[in-house]
Structures are given as structure tokens and as C-alpha cells.
Amino acid sequence: MRQVSPSLDKLLENPRLWRGHSQRHATSGLASGYERLDRHLPGGGWPQQALTEILIEQYGIGELRLLIPALARLSAEDPIANCADPGWIAWVAPPFQPYPPALQQSGINLSRILLVRPKNDSEVLWCAEQALSSGACAAVLLWSNTLDDQASRRLQLAAEKGQSWAIAFRPLAARTEPSAAALRIELQPGERGTRLSILKSRGGRPAVLHDVL
Amino acid sequence: MPSASKSPATEREIAPTPAALGARPAKRLQAPQTLQCALPLTAPTLPQRMLTPTTAWRLWFCIYLPNLPLEASGSMHDVSEDGRVVVEEQQGIHRVLLADAKAQAAGIQPGQSANAALALKSTLRLEERSQLREQQALESLAAWLEQFTSVVCIAGSDVVLLEIAGSLRLYGGLQSLRQQIAAGLRQQGFDASLAIAPTPLGSTWLARGGRRSCIREAENLAAALRTLPLACLDWPAALCESLTGMGIDSIGDCVRLPREGFARRFGARRLLELDRALGRLPDPRTGWRSAERFCADYEMTEEQSDCELLLTICRELLQSLEQFLLVRQLGTQHVRFNFFHLKSPATSLSLRCAAADRSVDHWFDLLRIRFERLTLPEPVISVRLYGGGTQALQAETGRLAFHGMATRHERQYSIAQLAERIAARIGTQSVQGITTVAEHRPHSAWRLQSKLCDKVVGASSMVKRSMIKRGLQRPLWLLPEPALLPAEQGLPLHQGRLTLLEGPERLETGWWDEDGIARDYYTAVNPRGVHLWVFRNRNRTPVWYLHGIFG
Numbered sequence: 093m094r095q096v097s098p099s100l101d102k103l104l105e106n107p108r109l110w111r112g113h114s115q116r117h118a119t120s121g122l123a124s125g126y127e128r129l130d131r132h133l134p135g136g137g138w139p140q141q142a143l144t145e146i147l148i149e150q151y152g153i154g155e156l157r158l159l160i161p162a163l164a165r166l167s168a169e170d171p172i173a174n175c176a177d178p179g180w181i182a183w184v185a186p187p188f189q190p191y192p193p194a195l196q197q198s199g200i201n202l203s204r205i206l207l208v209r210p211k212n213d214s215e216v217l218w219c220a221e222q223a224l225s226s227g228a229c230a231a232v233l234l235w236s237n238t239l240d241d242q243a244s245r246r247l248q249l250a251a252e253k254g255q256s257w258a259i260a261f262r263p264l265a266a267r268t269e270p271s272a273a274a275l276r277i278e279l280q281p282g283e284r285g286t287r288l289s290i291l292k293s294r295g296g297r298p299a300v301l302h303d304v305l
Numbered sequence: 306m307p308s309a310s311k312s313p314a315t316e317r318e319i320a321p322t323p324a325a326l327g328a329r330p331a332k333r334l335q336a337p338q339t340l341q342c343a344l345p346l347t348a349p350t351l352p353q354r355m356l357t358p359t360t361a362w363r364l365w366f367c368i369y370l371p372n373l374p375l376e377a378s379g380s381m382h383d384v385s386e387d388g389r390v391v392v393e394e395q396q397g398i399h400r401v402l403l404a405d406a407k408a409q410a411a412g413i414q415p416g417q418s419a420n421a422a423l424a425l426k427s428t429l430r431l432e433e434r435s436q437l438r439e440q441q442a443l444e445s446l447a448a449w450l451e452q453f454t455s456v457v458c459i460a461g462s463d464v465v466l467l468e469i470a471g472s473l474r475l476y477g478g479l480q481s482l483r484q485q486i487a488a489g490l491r492q493q494g495f496d497a498s499l500a501i502a503p504t505p506l507g508s509t510w511l512a513r514g515g516r517r518s519c520i521r522e523a524e525n526l527a528a529a530l531r532t533l534p535l536a537c538l539d540w541p542a543a544l545c546e547s548l549t550g551m552g553i554d555s556i557g558d559c560v561r562l563p564r565e566g567f568a569r570r571f572g573a574r575r576l577l578e579l580d581r582a583l584g585r586l587p588d589p590r591t592g593w594r595s596a597e598r599f600c601a602d603y604e605m606t607e608e609q610s611d612c613e614l615l616l617t618i619c620r621e622l623l624q625s626l627e628q629f630l631l632v633r634q635l636g637t638q639h640v641r642f643n644f645f646h647l648k649s650p651a652t653s654l655s656l657r658c659a660a661a662d663r664s665v666d667h668w669f670d671l672l673r674i675r676f677e678r679l680t681l682p683e684p685v686i687s688v689r690l691y692g693g694g695t696q697a698l699q700a701e702t703g704r705l706a707f708h709g710m711a712t713r714h715e716r717q718y719s720i721a722q723l724a725e726r727i728a729a730r731i732g733t734q735s736v737q738g739i740t741t742v743a744e745h746r747p748h749s750a751w752r753l754q755s756k757l758c759d760k761v762v763g764a765s766s767m768v769k770r771s772m773i774k775r776g777l778q779r780p781l782w783l784l785p786e787p788a789l790l791p792a793e794q795g796l797p798l799h800q801g802r803l804t805l806l807e808g809p810e811r812l813e814t815g816w817w818d819e820d821g822i823a824r825d826y827y828t829a830v831n832p833r834g835v836h837l838w839v840f841r842n843r844n845r846t847p848v849w850y851l852h853g854i855f856g
Contacts, residue, residue, distance in 0.1 A: 148315045150836035156856030180720050187782070191853060192741045192751035196780035202740055206720065207753070208727055209735045219727050226726075228719040281834030 098218060122257070125161025127303050129288065133275070138160035138162055142274035142294070143248040143258040147267050151187055154286045154305040155279055159233075164199035166230040166257075179230020179256075182206045182223040185216045187235055213238045217246070224250035224258055231257040245272040267291060364521065366483075367508035368450075368490065370443075370463045375403045376495055377442035378432040387428040392419045402434055436462070446495065448595040451632040453486060458505070458590045461539070464512070466505050466590065479519065486785040502526055505590055506582035512554070513537040523584050530582060531557030538578075544571060556582075599629045599637075599692030608647065608684035612676065615644070615685060619672055622690040623665045630695065636661030639693030641666060649682040656729065659721035661696045667722070674729045685800040745814045746822055747783070747852060777810060778828055780838040780853030787850035790839065797839055797849035801832035813843070828855070 103109065121137030123130055130136050138144060148155050166179050181204055183190055192202055200272045205227070213236055220234040224247065232251075236243075239262055251258040259272070267278060276291040285303035292298065370376070374391045388407030392399045399419035411426040419431055428711035439462060447457050447465055453476065456468035469482060476482035483499065490497045500511035501519040507526050511518050514537040520529050533556045535545045548571075551557060559567070560579060568576045581588040603618050619642060630636060638661050644652040656671045728736045738754040790797040797803050808827030815821035824840040831837060 150833070150835060150838065151782065152854035152856060153833070154856070158595075160781070189783045189785060190739065191747075191780055192739045193747075193781075194781045194853075195739075197779055198781070203738070205739055206724065207737045207739060208731075209737075210731050211735070215731055219731065222726055223723060226723040228723050229849050230733035233539065269449055286834055 122156055122160070122162050122165070126158070129158075129304050132290060132293075132296065132299045132301065134293060138257065139274040139294065140257055141252050141255050143244060143251055143272065145244070145260050145262055145271055145273040145276040146267075147262050147264050147276065147278040147291070149264045149280060153279055153281050155261060157305050158277075158279070158288075160198045160200065163231060164201075165202040167204040168199065178204055178206045180206055180228055182208060182220075182232045184208045184220045184223065184227045184232060184234040185210055185236065186233070202295060217243050220258065220260075221246060221250045224255075224256045225254040227254040227256070229254070229256050231259065233259045233261070235261045237263055239266070239271075241270045241272065246260075248272045248274070306740075316384075317764035326416060329677075334674075341602065346797050349647060362470050363503060364473075364479075365508040366467040366469045366486070367500045367502070367503055367505070367512040368446075368465045368466075368467070368486070369509065370446075370495055371498060372496045373439050373463045374434050375405055377439040378435065378798055385424060387430065389430045389432060390419075390422055390423075391432050391434050393434040397656075399431075440465075444595065446490075446493070447593050448632070449489065449493070450486070451595065452628070453482065456590070456592045459593050460505065460509060460590075460737045464509055466508065469501075470589075479521070483519070483583070502529070504582055504584045505588050506578060507584065510537045513539065527560075527583055531555065531560065535559075540575065544575070599626050599690070600663065601625050601690050603688045605686055605688075608686050610681065610684040615688065616673065616676060618688050619676075619690070620665065622688065623668050623672075626690060626692050627663050627665045627669075629692065630663035633695070634698060635695040636663045636698040637693045637695050638662070641691045641693070642672070643689040643691070644681060644685045645687045645689070646681070646683045647686055650832070652679070652681055652685075654679060658725045661698055663698065667815075671725060671729045674726060678730070678749070711752060745812055746820070747779070747812070747826075749820070751783075778807065778855075780836075781856035782854040784852055784854075787852045790849040790851050792849050797829070797851075799829075799831050799837060799839075800835070803829040803831050803837065803839065805829050806836075809841075811843075812840075826852075 093224070115217065120140075121130075121133055121135030122140055123137040124133070132205055133139070146155055146158070151170070163181055167181055168178060178201055185208070190205070195205070208222070208223070210219050216234055216236045217239070220232050223229045225231045231287050234247075239247075239260055244260070247258045247260065250256075264278065264280075267276075271292070273292065274294040275296075276293075278289040278291055280287045280289070282302065286305050288301045288304050290296070290299045290301075372651055374393075375389065378389075378391050388405055388409075389409060390404040390408050391402045392415060393402045394400075401413060401415050401416055401417045401419065401422050404413045404422075408422070408426065408429060411429075413422045413425055413429070422429055423431070443459055443462070443465065447459055450457050450465060450467055454467045454469050454472045458466040458468075460466050467486075469479075473479055473482060476485060479501065483501070487499060495526060498512045498515055498517075500508045500514075500516060501521070502508035502511055503520065503523045503526055507530055508519075510530060510533055511520075513819075514533045516529070516533070518529055520526050534554060535548055535556070538545070538556070548559070551561070556579070560583070564576060577586065580586040594836055601622050603622055605618075622642075623640075626637075626640065638657050642654040642656075644651070644654070654672075654675060656668060656675065658667065658671065662668070665806050726735045733755075739751060739756050741751050742749060744750045790803075792798065793802060796805070806828045809825035810827075811825050813823045823843040825843060826838065826840045829837045836855035837851055838855065839849055839851050841847045841849050
């Protein structure tokens with residue numbers, strides 16, 4: 093029989109304590125459309141109802157292309173599974189103008205896109221949280237330079253509440269900061285195309301993939 | 306002129322008018338001025354439709370408010386310890402019109418002079434009767450009652466009549482409707498006497514008589530009215546006195562009198578009233594309608610700056626707006642609050658929502674978001690709420706929950722709410738959708754779409770997918786304006802020399818307006834692996850520009 097000290101019991105009751113085995117594992121992820129990446133993600137795809145962080149040095153190295161197949165599937169009208177309604181995709185504070193003809197070309201349903209342009213960074217978090225917890229959005233993309241640990245936790249909770257997928261784009265400098273995200277991916281340009289590093293994956297293992305895109 | 310013999314049912318009720326009387330020369334009858342209106346001298350036959358409840362059946366619900374002066378003079382919530390009375394000036398003397406229970410317990414009776422009442426209880430609260438306030442109370446009650454039926458009539462200074470025959474099924478029958486109205490009246494602090502009868506006057510008299518009667522069939526009406534005392538009729542006191550002097554104490558006695566003589570002595574109008582109450586003559590009523598635009602005020606006794614208190618007041622105003630819209634089956638897309646201050650000009654706060662709505666919670670939610678950021682220049686003395694233009698609400702059918710998944714409608718609704726919430730905080734222009742436009746010029750091939758218009762449901766994009774050729778790559782990010790790129794040996798530079806991957810794609814169009822372009826577009830990649838969309842102007846001096854990033 094295992095001896096459990098009362099002080100340990102007390103510690104275990106603390107809600108701030110994070111225990112790996114108590115987290116429920118995503119049974120199935122959302123297929124990313126890139127087979128090599130899917131093999132490295134637990135559940136075979138993007139973790140749903142959770143926060144995904146993408147750390148990039150600069151825009152244009154494939155950070156959107158990585159997400160587009162999954163977003164297209166979320167927003168597409170599926171006549172067969174008619175009970176599943178296509179979800180909305182909110183873009184909170186995008187750095188440039190998402191270009192509709194290109195989005196349409198990639199198969200994204202434009203009528204399901206909501207562009208939100210807050211004036212400052214604190215509003216980015218507020219808008220993203222609202223969009224995530226409303227239950228209306230299947231995915232919420234947000235661009236922020238000032239996301240901190242607490243903010244990422246809030247986004248994670250909002251994503252769980254609204255059963256939505258949160259994707260935060262952050263600068264590379266944030267890689268040393270703690271985060272509550274279920275998945276953290278770093279994208280860097282390399283000799284053999286863009287290098288994708290999985291920094292943290294809940295229920296999975298870190299990995300480095302070359303030339304996925 | 307219908308003859309009495311045709312209505313054997315009424316013959317027993319009404320004193321048998323001698324046939325000879327009806328046939329008599331009209332000279333004698335026309336002489337007195339009392340018969341101004343053409344009133345049948347014989348009892349008119351009951352219109353057939355009154356007798357057969359199947360066709361055009363009417364049922365009148367009367368609400369008689371005997372204590373209205375007392376109820377309108379002050380809020381029922383501030384219960385004073387020592388009793389209240391309403392006084393009215395009669396021939397130069399203030400006399401007690403009505404006394405509440407506590408005052409009555411002290412021995413104060415209506416009709417006493419105010420001084421006598423004060424002598425009985427010195428701490429009594431006297432209030433002057435205000436007929437304006439009574440009228441306002443009656444109208445607000447009528448507005449509330451409009452939810453039950455479309456025909457609400459204010460009859461006199463203390464009676465509201467409802468025609469409820471058409472509402473019975475909706476409200477689950479007479480008993481349930483009556484209970485709902487009675488409960489609502491109690492909640493609003495009215496002490497009412499209710500009666501239901503097939504004629505408006507009949508129900509009024511029954512209510513005045515304090516009979517909680519509910520008569521559905523026209524045949525039973527006469528019997529119920531017969532026993533009512535004369536005091537229920539609201540006739541002048543002198544008339545009632547002379548009738549009493551003749552030994553006539555009830556409506557039944559009046560009805561039994563010879564019609565001709567009754568009309569001559571007491572006026573044709575009284576006979577007409579009797580006929581109408583009994584349903585022998587039609588009694589058309591004009592329905593009362595409240596104002597079509599909502600506007601309500603909340604006056605405070607002193608200036609307030611407490612946000613929570615102001616929000617509570619706003620919520621109350623929104624509740625009355627909801628009630629107003631509910632009875633009309635309407636919704637509104639726009640409301641405006643005005644906060645009035647003593648010195649500064651009023652602060653205005655407008656709220657908009659995507660779809661016409663009336664629910665308090667929805668508006669209050671938006672208000673709270675806006676209120677957090679509102680700075681009031683000084684404390685508020687009164688709040689006014691204006692309702693915007695109204696529109697009919699579309700009824701939605703319920704759904705069967707088969708899969709436990711959000712249906713299309715539910716999701717549309719919540720995206721509309723989400724857009725409103727965000728717009729309420731960061732501005733309407735900050736929440737938008739996008740769509741494509743059939744246009745070759747890259748910067749005009751798309752446009753923003755307001756997400757706060759009436760129709761949030763995604764308008765399908767104008768360009769069919771087939772119109773975009775698969776081969777032509779477009780970048781996911783577009784720069785707001787093309788950025789000038791330096792060039793070296795004919796190749797553009799962006800964090801190093803660019804390598805052209807694809808192109809050129811020549812776009813030369815728009816010559817018909819000022820915005821014409823002549824460009825060669827290329828897909829390029831810079832040494833850091835960023836894919837760019839660049840173009841070269843086809844001028845004499847070619848210049849490179851960056852227009853998009855492939856993301």
C-alpha cells in the first residue's frame with residue numbers, strides 16, 4: 093500500500109498544480125493537410141479546443157500556408173455531413189490585408205471570415221477571447237507581440253469553453269517565455285526550405301521537420 | 306322598427322310595451338327634447354349574432370380600479386407607517402376622497418374634511434388628487450394590457466375594457482387569462498375588480514358592483530345584471546335619488562319600467578345605455594393605441610454618478626422597451642440613451658445591433674460594454690431611452706435536437722452577437738467581412754463587407770470559383786499600397802536579391818478610368834525564404850514594387 097503524506101495530498105488539491113497524466117488527450121486532431129506534420133502531432137493533427145502558438149521571425153515564410161488546408165476544411169460547406177455547420181474564422185489584428193482572391197483559391201469560404209482590427213494590443217486579447225468563447229468561431233487567428241503567460245492561459249480556457257481552435261502568431265523572442273498553449277511551433281527559414289520545430293506538444297514529443305511546406 | 310313580438314325572450318325582461326303605444330302618432334313622442342336620438346320605443350330585438358355564440362362572438366373583460374386615485378398618487382412601494390389619504394377640493398373644502406387601510410383603521414372615512422381626518426390622526430399623509438397622474442397610470446396600464454388583446458379601451462376615468470374572445474385560446478382559456486391579468490395587476494399595485502360579460506357596459510356594471518362574475522353566454526347576462534344596484538351605473542346622483550324615491554333599486558327594476566316613460570323622464574341616453582348593456586343594441590368602442598415610438602424617462606431625485614446604479618436604471622428602461630416591443634411583435638435595431646446633467650449638455654449613447662431585437666439581456670450586454678468606456682462629465686440627474694425605428698420580428702420555428710450540434714441558425718445568431726459585442730467596444734468599422742469582386746486589378750479584386758448590416762448571413766462571394774484560374778498564384782497577404790523596391794542589375798532587392806520563380810503575368814487593364822495599370826507580376830523568393838509577389842511597371846523606366854506576401 094502506498095503511503096501518501098498529508099502534505100502531498102494538500103499540494104495535489106492545489107488547482108494551480110498541472111499534472112501531465114490528468115490532462116485529457118485529444119483523441120483526434122484536425123488533419124493539417126501535411127502528412128509528415130500530422131505524424132508528429134498527437135491525435136494526428138492540430139489539437140482542437142486548444143491554443144496553438146506559431147513563432148515566426150518574419151511573415152511570408154509559410155505560416156499561413158501551414159494552416160490553410162485545415163482552415164479550408166473548417167469553413168467548407170459539407171453537403172454530406174449537413175448537421176455540421178461550417179464554422180467562422182476570425183482574424184484578429186492581421187498584420188496585412190488577407191487577400192480574398194488568394195483565400196478563395198485555397199478553398200476557404202470567404203463568407204465565413206470575420207476580420208477584426210482592434211486599435212491596441214490589449215484589445216486584441218479581449219476580441220480574441222470573445223471570439224473564442226462565443227462558440228461561433230471554429231478558429232480564431234490572432235497576431236500579438238505582447239502575449240504573456242497569463243494571456244495564453246486565458247486564450248486556452250476560452251478555446252476550451254467555446255470549443256474553438258485558437259492560433260496565436262508570436263515573435264521568435266517569445267520562445268523562452270512560458271505558455272499554456274497545447275502546441276508551440278517555431279518556423280524558421282533554412283537551407284532546405286522552411287524548418288518547422290515542434291517546441292511543445294501536449295501528449296507528444298518535440299521534433300524538427302525540414303521542408304514540410 | 307322591429308316589433309316586440311319578435312323577441313319573446315326579451316318580452317319578459319322588458320315591460321310589455323303596448324302595441325298601441327308603438328302605433329300611436331309620433332307627435333306626443335317628438336315633443337320633448339329628451340328624444341333627440343332615434344331610439345326604438347319598443348325593445349329592439351337582440352341581434353341574431355349576439356344570441357349565437359358561433360359567429361362574431363365578443364367577450365369583454367372589465368378592469369375597474371376603485372382605488373386608482375390612491376394608487377396613482379404615490380408608489381405602492383413606499384409604505385408609510387401612518388396611512389395615506391387622497392384629498393380633493395369640493396366647494397372650497399378639502400375632503401377625503403379615498404383612504405388606505407391604515408387610515409381607515411384610524412376611523413377616517415371618505416367624505417370627511419381633511420381637517421377632520423387630521424384630527425383623527427395627525428401623522429396622516431395627505432395627497433392632492435391628480436387626475437393627470439391617474440390618466441397616466443391608466444394609460445400605462447392599458448399599454449401593459451395590450452399584450453393580451455388588440456382591443457383595449459379606456460372607458461372613463463377608472464375603467465379599462467379588453468375584448469378577449471380572440472385571445473382565449475392563446476392564453477389557455479378564460480380562467481388562465483384572468484389569472485394572468487389579475488396577477489399582473491396585483492404586481493403593479495392595482496386593486497382591481499374584474500368582470501367578464503358579452504357586452505362592454507354589462508361587464509363594467511358587473512365590475513362596479515363588485516361581482517366577480519364571468520358570463521360567457523348572452524342569455525345569462527340579463528339575469529346577472531338584473532340584481533345589480535343602481536350605484537353600479539355611474540349615473541348622476543340626482544337621477545339615482547329620484548329613481549330610488551320611486552322605489553326602483555336595481556337595474557332589473559329600471560328595465561321593467563315602460564320604455565317610453567323612462568326615456569321621457571330620465572333621458573333617452575339612459576335607455577340607450579340599458580339597451581347596450583343588455584346587448585340589444587350594438588355598442589361600438591374605439592380601441593386605445595399607445596404611442597408607436599418608444600421614449601421613456603427615469604427622473605432621479607438627486608444627482609447620481611454610481612455606474613452600477615445607472616446601469617440598473619438603464620436596465621429598467623430597457624425592460625419597459627421590451628414590453629413595448631413585445632405587445633407589438635416588433636424589434637428594433639437601434640436604441641439611444643441620453644444621460645442628462647444639471648450643467649453640461651446631455652451625454653448620448655447609441656447602441657446598434659445586427660438584427661432587430663428586443664430582449665433586455667441582449668441590449669444590456671451591449672450597453673455594459675459601452676458603458677465601461679463612457680466618461681460622464683458630471684453626475685446624472687435623469688436618463689431617457691429612445692427606441693429606434695421598429696421592424697417586425699421574424700418568427701423562428703424551434704428545432705429538434707437530434708445531434709446536439711449547433712444548427713446553422715444558432716451559429717448565425719451568435720456570430721451576429723459576437724460582431725455586435727466587438728463593434729460595441731472597438732467601433733463598427735473594426736469588424737468586417739471580406740469578399741471578392743470580379744476585377745482583374747489586384748487591388749480592386751476584393752472589398753470589405755460590413756458585418757453589422759441587416760443580413761449577416763454570408764452573402765456568397767460574387768466571383769465564382771471557376772473565374773479564378775488555377776495557375777495564377779495570388780498571395781495570401783496583400784500590402785495596403787505597393788511598396789517601392791530598390792533594384793540591382795535589373796533585379797529587385799528585399800532583404801537581399803530576389804530570385805524570380807514564376808512570371809511574368811501581365812496585367813494591363815483599367816485604361817478606361819484613372820486607375821489603369823500596366824504591370825508584369827512575378828512570384829519571387831528572397832534569400833531568407835520569404836515568397837513575395839512583386840511587379841514591374843511597364844513604363845519607360847521600369848520600377849519594381851512589392852505588392853504581396855505569400856504567407
